[in-house]
Amino acid sequence: MAEYTGLTRMDVIKRTTGPETTNGSQWEVQLSVAPPPEWLEFFKQSGEASASATSPRPQRVVFDRASVVFKSDEDHVEQWIEAIDKWIASAEARYVMSLDEASRKRSLRLDDEARQRSRIQQLNDRFKNL
Numbered sequence: 001m002a003e004y005t006g007l008t009r010m011d012v013i014k015r016t017t018g019p020e021t022t023n024g025s026q027w028e029v030q031l032s033v034a035p036p037p038e039w040l041e042f043f044k045q046s047g048e049a050s051a052s053a054t055s056p057r058p059q060r061v062v063f064d065r066a067s068v069v070f071k072s073d074e075d076h077v078e079q080w081i082e083a084i085d086k087w088i089a090s091a092e093a094r095y096v097m098s099l100d101e102a103s104r105k106r107s108l109r110l111d112d113e114a115r116q117r118s119r120i121q122q123l124n125d126r127f128k129n130l
Helices: 037-044 074-127
Strands: 026-030 062-064 067-071
Touching: 026 074, 037 074, 067 074
Parallel strands: none
Antiparallel strands: 026 067, 062 067
């Protein structure tokens, strides 16, 4: 329906698996769908800047289609998952708001175009017999 995204309003992005690792330091979780670029931007902007080099930050998360990968020792995995869930919720809310705004602007533009076409038709009708 919308030309600006492949997602529909029904495609809510959320974490669907718990963290899994193959080496004890790199962890991966799955998302319900692969996020679009605009959503990823909102994700990267989530979260507070942290002074600690090891604390969770959205910029440290890597996306591979519908996978989220992060590095953490086992003592901090829960902290990472809590942060990732919070960032996902924030990105999702901001993305939905941006879709709503884009839809509203598109609707206004289409209304303006329809009014302009109607006005042109009125002018043409008014002067057609001259």
